[in-house]
Amino acid sequence: MRLLHFNHSKRLVSTDFSGKSIPPYAILSHRWGNSEVLFEDIGGNTYKKKKGYQKIEFCAEQAAKDQLQYFWIDTCCINKWNLRELSRAINSMFRWYRDAARCYVFLPDVSVPTAADIRQEPALEASFRASEWFTRGWTLQELIAPASIEFFSSEGRRIGDKRSLEQLIHEITRIPVKALQNCLLDEFTVHERMEWAKHRQTTEEEDEVYCLLGLLNIFMSTSYGEGKEQAWRRLQIEVEAADAAPSIIPFSQNDHFVGQELQLAELEASLFTGKQTTMMAITGPGGTGKSQLALELAYQTRQKNKNCSVFWIDASDADSLYQSYANIAQKLDIPGWADEKADIRQLVKLYLSRKGSKQWLLIFDNVDRINLGSSGMSTALGAANLIDYLPQSKLCSIIFTTTNSKITKRLELQEIVELGEMTPDVARRTLQNYLKTPILESEQQEARPLLQELSYLPLAIVQAAAYINTRNTTLGHYRLQLLRQKEEARERSLVPSERRLQEYGTTGPVATTLLISMNQIRGSDPLAAEYMFLAASVDRKDIPLDLLEAPSPREREAAIRILNSYRLVTRRPAESALDLHQLVHSALRGWLQKQERLDQWSQHATSRLLRVFPDHNHGNRSKWRRLLPHARYALSHEVPKEGKGDRIDLTWKCAMALHTDGRYDEAEELFVQVMETFKRVLGEEHPDTLTSMANLASTVLGEEHPDTLTSMANLASTYRNQGRWKEAEELQAKELGICSRVLGEEHPSMLTSMANLASTFRNQGRWKEAEELELQVMETRKRVLGEEHPDTLTSMANLASTYRNQGRWKEAEELDVQVMETFKRVLGEEHPDTLTSMANLASTYRNQGRWKEAEELQAKELGICSRVLGEEHPDTLTSMNNLAFTLNGQGLTSNAISLMEDCCGLRAVVLGPRHPFTISSREALATWQLEAMEISVQNNT
Known part of the structure; x- marks a missing residue:
């Protein structure tokens, strides 16, 4: 469960309490608007501009009055890009409202300009009675579950609470007073509880059923598109099966x-x-x-x-x-x-x-x-x-x-x-079952040849029936369209047509039924047709609605409903996504290819993905994970030269996301693609090239332009890697001054510049100067980003390194432990950053002579590396090397030698016999073997 609070800098912070004790919190009940602050907005700086921020301020202020630091709001406390988290949240919502210390109901359609008593103000009471909050499905559980509920007007004025307004709420909702007093819901029958939602409305018809799950204490997965009646039937089965085996x-x-x-x-x-x-x-x-x-x-x-x-x-x-x-x-x-x-x-x-x-x-x-x-x-x-x-x-x-x-x-x-094709009789019965109206006697003769044209294939029959139902046409008319399409395909052969969709080699009955439907959709709803073409250019599953552009959410929803009525897509409102059947997806791609429009739509998909795809900030991890399959699918299709720009940018974004996620092999593949492209366009990278790029950026864009600062940082990094510390320091100091003046002391880029300069000091052994900068970076990041942000943890690790290099082991250890435990909790025990922090702490233990503690930590790290990265991964070999040194430090020479022999052999194969790491391992091994021989000789004499 995630909770919100404002830190000392008045910045909104989201904290994940998974696996931890949840503190007392307030919870907000409200209706969604068109400009809500979402989970992904919190990491940026623009959320205050959204209209929904007013509700966040209201909830925080009211919680503070009730002496509660934390509060929960569904719009921004659920990472809806993380499907596992979303599923858990839907099934936990009732419990979260029940366990809240306070629940605030925000009513934007009830106005109370001045303090007033609702029971003595007829106009106010009428407005309260008419509030849409009482008519919505999902607010039902938000009324029943919490022990404490307070109602507030659009101005944030308190109207009353559930207890003081008990009789009025009973009159509005017809919910028994006893239920409003938080008695056990088992005292009411399932039918009675279902009746409470009878006249409530939801955006999705299935939600009229799903909003009851918490009230009935039932876990039932959502299946949008099944319709309300089918959802009711599933719910009834779950209710009847309460004493049966869970399913x-x-x-x-x-x-x-x-x-x-x-x-x-x-x-x-x-x-x-x-x-x-x-x-x-x-x-x-x-x-x-x-x-x-x-x-x-x-x-x-x-x-x-x-x-x-x-x-x-x-x-x-x-x-x-x-x-x-x-x-x-x-x-x-x-x-x-x-x-x-x-x-x-x-x-x-x-x-x-x-x-x-x-x-x-x-x-x-x-x-x-x-x-x-x-x-x-x-x-x-x-x-x-x-x-x-x-x-x-x-x-x-x-x-x-x-x-x-x-x-x-x-x-x-x-x-x-x-399974193969159906028999004619079964196919006829299937068609009849999917049609809204019975097949008339006069149409029986049309049904047989129609089903034959559809190859008795169930999916084709379902799509044909959907078209007939949606267009309210006859079997005969639909069969004529099938025949006409085949005839036109023969006449026009492979000559592309700009006005009509033709089969052109996309053979099969599903392709035929798809294209008949698409011809109709293109004429009546171009937006819906565009959505299909875009969907054909990305992965067919879990297509986020964020990829589908529309003048308004209402128009987008209307277009999706049209596609659903033709059975071309499967809607997933809970995940804000769509699915396409595999045959539909491949048939549509085949048509676009024959029309020579697949390149165009692939480019369009790439451009759209580039706008939606987030940066590799850790807070965007769930979002990029869901978008990566679509980005990589779009990038797998080669496009003409003029479309390369967006491809390079999207490839780079994907590579950075994969690298941040620890998927190094996949990231490397994409980085190589980008590098090779830049090599062809710009030539090999060289310090002189970088210098000229920095000068050009400064001249053309101005010294304070972000691209100029990036060029300066890249050049300074190159100097650092070459050991040209003085030049790196001068450039970093200049960059730091510009960042401070232009961006401010707390801007992330400013803090990164400070961290880089501290690294330069550290590499020169200028520990005091490095420490001063690192302390400043760490404290600022704690205040601005929060103590669990990866950048904060990185700054803590850097400061610990500075302490280690000065032999200040106790101070280093305190930071190392904190960094490791936080990485474990936030990223998981097997994340590369966690493994690095384990290695750092082990190093601190080793340098204090605490061999056993170092050994336990390194053995654990080695086990995880071997399992996650593979036994031949360079990081695994580094862990093996370090553990061998720890074993030798304890006098376990034979164990150390055995482990280092394995390490040397693998490093020779993976890195090469002349690699510095291979050579250093061999030198250590040779030294230990010689010492072991000397000890053996001494013992024998």
Whole structure:
């Protein structure tokens, strides 16, 4: 849970209390406006300009009056770019409101210019009764959950509290007075609690159901796009299953499911038949209904076996897998599920593998590869190999859905169900089920050839039915469009058309139905069509709405609803994102390619991503992790020369983000691309080149321009690396003076300049001057950025280094411990910065002769490096080298020699035999071996 407070500099600070004791806090209940302060705004300096900042000031001031330092506001206390955090927040919201010391309700549509008693002012009471706050779905739990609620007008004047306004609130909401007095909700039936939300409204129809989850004490994953009725049905199943085994099925049961009865029976008969985990697969081409068959099996199993838990797992990529496992851990309340450092996947695997009486059915959907790549959730998670996280128990059955037949060969499967095209009769029933109106007798003859044209493919039938429903057209008319499109394609061959979408080689019924719908959308809603073209140019999953430009949020939402009505996208309002089906995505890309417009849209996507993609500041980590797949997908498409500028800038941003995230190999690949481009354009880097660039920047842009200061800093860095300390110092001092004058003493660039100059002093052994600057940088960063900000921790580490070099071990140790523990908490134990801080503290211990403490820390660091980075990574070898020295310092010479021999061998292979590190390791090894021989000779004599 994150809480806000203002520090001594009146700067808004967000603190994460995960894993820590949560202090008393106030919480705000309000309605969202169009200019709210968001989580990502807090790290910058522009949040005060947003209209929503008024509510933050109000909440902080009111909390201070109630002697509360911390407060919570949903707009900026939830990192909505972090899907795991968002999911946890949605299911924790009721508890957070319940546990708040104070709840303030801010009513912008109720005005109280002067102090007044609502019970004696008819106009004020009428305004209070009419407030939209009482009509919204999500504010229901915010009214019921807290023990203390106070209502405030748009001017921030107190109107009253829940107790004093109890009767009036009862009259407005029809909620029993007893419920308003915070009695146990179990005293009211589920039906009674559902009735409280009956006349409340939500932006998304499904939220009319989801807003009840906290009141009913139910964990149920959201599935926007299922519709209110389906959401109600899922909720009803959860309510009825309160005493049954816990399950997570994020989709409602498909009322349109027909056919595949034999395959369904085949799968049911094979469940829980093995001595170990029973594993089966549903295979077939895309769009043949694999997921729908698995979904029907999930519901049938749950209905027939109340003692079996059913969990649906999205296995399309590492992040989705992790999120699914996190939901299971939270649902089962597995010990450690809330620990940010824990590998949730292993926790779930071990929990489901243990002996017990319950059965588990796991459905891994969209398994197109076993190795899912690296997870963006946390660099500590590393690559995800699906096989590593499969439970082993005779009480566990697993179903995989996949289009990849090679995967079925890698898994030891007891059963494989292959799906192909439907029979004509099943296809007809499927079409009828998806159409809003019955197929008339006169249309029966049209249905047969239409379904034949659609190859009896479920996805194509669903999209055709969606078009017919949306356009209110007939089967005959739709079939004519299919035939006309094929005829035009034959006539025009491969000649591009600017006015109509044609199939042009994007074969298959899904492509045909897609393009018919797109032709209609292009004419009626160009904005919706543009969204589809942009979506085709980025990764098909989790496309953030931030990428979709629109004159207003209302127009963007309208365009998305149109695409959803044609079944071309899947909406994810909770995550503010969209998904495209794989076949839809590839068909649209194929059409753009044939139209010679894929380059244009790839460039457009790159430019849009460049504007949205954040800098590599640690506070933006969740945002860049979600945008990275889209950026890298867009960059994977080569564009003409004129589009290179944005590509280079976006590539650089991606590289910096990856490097900050500790994903060095991926970052290196992108850095090389950027470097090679600059080499071709600017020539090789040279100090003289950098000097001329700095002079040019100063002449053209002016000495105080940010680009000029950057050039000066780069040149000073080059001087430092060459050991040209005097020249570096002169340039840094000049840069520091300009920064101080132009940016101010507390600006981040100013502090960076000071830190760089301190580094120059430190490298010259000018410890006193370095210490003075480093102390100033550290204290300022603590005050401005907060004690847990990476830049603050870096400045603390630099000061500790200065202390170490002066032999001031106690002072160095205090800082080293603080830095290491904070990095562990903020970034995780396996983050590169954490590992560096462990190495620094171990060095401090070693220099004090505290060998055992140093050894324990270094052994732990080496273990993490080996696991996360690999045994041959240079950082792992450095850890190995350092531990060998510590072992030797304790007189454990044989152990030290053995470890250093391994280190020398690996360094020779990885770095080369003549690398300075390889040579230094060999020299140490030779010295120890000689000393060991001498001791052996002495002992023998």
